[in-house]
Amino acid sequence: MVEFTDHIGKPIHLLYYPPYHSKYNPIERCWGILEQHWNGAKLTDALTMLLWARSMTWKAMQPVVKLNLKTYEKGISLTKKAMRAVERRLERNPLLPKWDILIRPA
Template identity: 75%
Template sequence: MLQCLYYPPYHSKYNPIERCWGILELKWNGTKLTDAETMLEWAKSMSWKGLHPVVELSRQVYEKGIRLGKAAMEAIEA
């Protein structure tokens, strides 16, 4: 018997940010993250398959309700 399981296209399994957070949560489990600098250093030190992420603090405030068109999203996702 073969049973198939389908995930919806928006499922966290397919979202690279969600996968990154999962790895990061395992790494800093139990650590006191008291300030932004500590969090950034922990995030910079994590690795996956020998690769380290590019981490930088953004203090930009984004407007609410702004949506990107399909072409703009495809460019970002590429």
């Protein structure tokens, strides 16, 4: 996210939802709408799932849906030195340091 902020030249404000607070999380509400749209259809394969997801509309717009077959590596982490450099770029809200972070472009 730090690199992306530098690339676009605009700040990014990250607001995380605490665990087990899905009713406040917009993406969780989106999943609920998607489940209603599917209406119990059997998603037996990736193509069926993609076609159902593409058929959704919201405010007369349809989503861009792509199947990602990339396998992401597990266990990748930054060195402590690299993480300190990232942490210096993060502005954490003192009242909610784990949940409210601002990243400004360099």
